[in-house]
Amino acid sequence: MQALARHHSIFFLIMRRLRAPLILLIVLFAVAVLGLTLAPGPVVDGKPSYLSFFHAFYFISYTATTIGFGEIPYTFSDQQRLWVVISIYLSVIGWAYTLGSVFNLLADRSLRQAIAMQGFVRAVRRLREPFYLVCGYGETGRLICQALDRMGVRAVVIEVDENKIGELDLHAYAADVPALCADASNPETLKFAGLTHPSCIGVIALTNDDATNLSIAISARLLAPRLPALCRAEHVATADNMASFGTRHIINPFERFSETLALSLHAPKASQLLGWLTGVPGSEVEQRRDPPRGQWIVCGHGRFGRQMVSAMDSEAVPVTIIDLDPKPDGVHRWVQGDGTGAESLRRAGVETATGIVCGTSSDTDNLSIAVTARDLNRELFVILRQNHESNRALFDAFDADITVVPSRVIGHECIAILSTPLLVPFLDEVRARDEDWCGTQLDRLTGRLGWTVPEIRSERINLSRAPALYRRLMKGQTVTLDMLLRSPSDRARRLDCEVLFLDRDDDDHVLMPAPDATIRAGDELLLAGSRAALNDIGLIIANEHTLAYILTGEDLPGGWVWEKLARRNRPRTNPQLP
Amino acid sequence: MNLEKVIFGFFIVLAATLNFGFFVGDIENPAHHDIYELFAALVVSLIATVLKFGDRTQIGAVHLSTSLVADLQLVAAALVWGYAAHVHPGGLTPEMTARVVSLSGGALFANVVSVIILIAETIMQRR
Numbered sequence: 001m002q003a004l005a006r007h008h009s010i011f012f013l014i015m016r017r018l019r020a021p022l023i024l025l026i027v028l029f030a031v032a033v034l035g036l037t038l039a040p041g042p043v044v045d046g047k048p049s050y051l052s053f054f055h056a057f058y059f060i061s062y063t064a065t066t067i068g069f070g071e072i073p074y075t076f077s078d079q080q081r082l083w084v085v086i087s088i089y090l091s092v093i094g095w096a097y098t099l100g101s102v103f104n105l106l107a108d109r110s111l112r113q114a115i116a117m118q119g120f121v122r123a124v125r126r127l128r129e130p131f132y133l134v135c136g137y138g139e140t141g142r143l144i145c146q147a148l149d150r151m152g153v154r155a156v157v158i159e160v161d162e163n164k165i166g167e168l169d170l171h172a173y174a175a176d177v178p179a180l181c182a183d184a185s186n187p188e189t190l191k192f193a194g195l196t197h198p199s200c201i202g203v204i205a206l207t208n209d210d211a212t213n214l215s216i217a218i219s220a221r222l223l224a225p226r227l228p229a230l231c232r233a234e235h236v237a238t239a240d241n242m243a244s245f246g247t248r249h250i251i252n253p254f255e256r257f258s259e260t261l262a263l264s265l266h267a268p269k270a271s272q273l274l275g276w277l278t279g280v281p282g283s284e285v286e287q288r289r290d291p292p293r294g295q296w297i298v299c300g301h302g303r304f305g306r307q308m309v310s311a312m313d314s315e316a317v318p319v320t321i322i323d324l325d326p327k328p329d330g331v332h333r334w335v336q337g338d339g340t341g342a343e344s345l346r347r348a349g350v351e352t353a354t355g356i357v358c359g360t361s362s363d364t365d366n367l368s369i370a371v372t373a374r375d376l377n378r379e380l381f382v383i384l385r386q387n388h389e390s391n392r393a394l395f396d397a398f399d400a401d402i403t404v405v406p407s408r409v410i411g412h413e414c415i416a417i418l419s420t421p422l423l424v425p426f427l428d429e430v431r432a433r434d435e436d437w438c439g440t441q442l443d444r445l446t447g448r449l450g451w452t453v454p455e456i457r458s459e460r461i462n463l464s465r466a467p468a469l470y471r472r473l474m475k476g477q478t479v480t481l482d483m484l485l486r487s488p489s490d491r492a493r494r495l496d497c498e499v500l501f502l503d504r505d506d507d508d509h510v511l512m513p514a515p516d517a518t519i520r521a522g523d524e525l526l527l528a529g530s531r532a533a534l535n536d537i538g539l540i541i542a543n544e545h546t547l548a549y550i551l552t553g554e555d556l557p558g559g560w561v562w563e564k565l566a567r568r569n570r571p572r573t574n575p576q577l578p
Numbered sequence: 579m580n581l582e583k584v585i586f587g588f589f590i591v592l593a594a595t596l597n598f599g600f601f602v603g604d605i606e607n608p609a610h611h612d613i614y615e616l617f618a619a620l621v622v623s624l625i626a627t628v629l630k631f632g633d634r635t636q637i638g639a640v641h642l643s644t645s646l647v648a649d650l651q652l653v654a655a656a657l658v659w660g661y662a663a664h665v666h667p668g669g670l671t672p673e674m675t676a677r678v679v680s681l682s683g684g685a686l687f688a689n690v691v692s693v694i695i696l697i698a699e700t701i702m703q704r705r
Contacts, residue, residue, distance in 0.1 A: 012631070012632050012634055013632075015631035015632045016631060016632025017632075018631070019628055019629065019631050019632060022628045022631075023625055023628050023629070026621060026624050026625055026628065027621075027625070030617075030621040033617070034614075034617065037614075052663055052664065053613060053617055053656075053659075053660070054659075054660040054663060054664050055664075
């Protein structure tokens, strides 16, 4: 990216390149004009007339540009015509050369890059709304950008692959997404893309190269320390390195899934609760069978396979590993092979196994293993790794128990972190609870809200988000959750939503607060429920009239005059002061 | 020695000398001011301007601006001459000649500044 630093001087770049053709043009013009003034013209009044500079310049101007008005002020003499013939050919060469240079310059790759760069830098500089800097527009990047677009947050994209930048134009986004084709590991590029822009609210590093993600994380840490950074890391060493300098969120798709698997092996209820809370809103949670305990087979001992093996080791599940390059460690049984043939699967004991993980980096191999294994053992629990989104139809056709799509795992995690920052501490709390507690909560929540994955939203009780409730609380009124979560059309009916987590202003927090818990100004609520109910909540805490109806059952008269009149007829109630 | 520098210096100095050659003489007398010299001064000045394109240093910018001033003045002088010789009913009167020459005088000043910058630049580099 040599053109990067020069983006300020495109004008000078063009001028420098056009120096030679311009000088040639000037010289040819000058020679033609001069020659024409020197050539003797027809004899007028007994002596030969000469063209003046004015007429010569006029004539050459329209001849050289192929307009051609005729011979002025008198019909030319043969000497003049001879010179004009020479001038015409000279000027044609000059123009052809100049135009050729101009078109050559316009088609020039580095110039086009410089122009695109300038447009991008201008678009980013003009952003006045909060935006995320998304590095890497692969499958995950696309998911994130679409989610951000739905949330009404702008995004700026850096992607190294030109084709993917082209793809970005094809997707319909509500807001314009400025995109740059450049290497995001270059700090200068990140700066141009708005890393130090006051409206930038976060950096998301999703490239498929760990080294690039690492350098993005370092740049973000040093150039914009206040910004949260979400980084994808597929190697443990990279994740450790990122954590060492305080990267806010590190997402390892394989580790995240193996944690989920380990949880579902030892605590199915907790795993179901987490699945219900973090699924795609609106989708039905599959009442799928839980991964059984028993003999497991892992095909492919790569990054994914290793994580799966360690997850099973921690749950004390016996594992047989099929890999082309066995590395016997004395703990697991190793079988040499690639698992796609029945022979190696049989040697690994597929007939007696309870589950199989198809975790190679090739989608075709994974499907082939899964199909062969299912043929050999109908009851087998199949976990399938899908590497590319384009193979989705094939994976949908094969009915695996769990299909792991790394790009989707990262995407969902990022979206959850971005849309509801409170979700992460809440989920950490839930993971720390025991199986019984999770079972009770799961029954209670699904009993109230159904098995459909709810919308999760957080609301902060402050002056900008919740002016009505905030003012009441500051006046000293007591409001409990039960009082608040009422339908705005009928206050006797409860809203279809639950408060999962209450984050107090003073670093205190309540998990699954009871209905009589009081709300204080500055609290942040994590709510789960239907979209309509959550929209109602937003209305209740922001609108004075709705809130008054919910809390007291009275319809406030709208407008200052009516309020004064209504207040006169009512005995004054002193606000309760703490 | 650098051929580019030689050509650059040559055109700047030539623009100034041609301009001076046109300028000297009785300001009102058309016989003292050859129109071919004005033409040459204008062409050389335009070439000098194009040669200065693309230099992004501070001195390069000043060079370019003085050259643009000289071009502007000379083009104005040429336009006045064209008007006087072909449109003005009285032809190239002493009054008109004085206008052309004084405009070229302004261009001469810009060209002199250009030469001074060239000299200053050379001295500054001490090579």
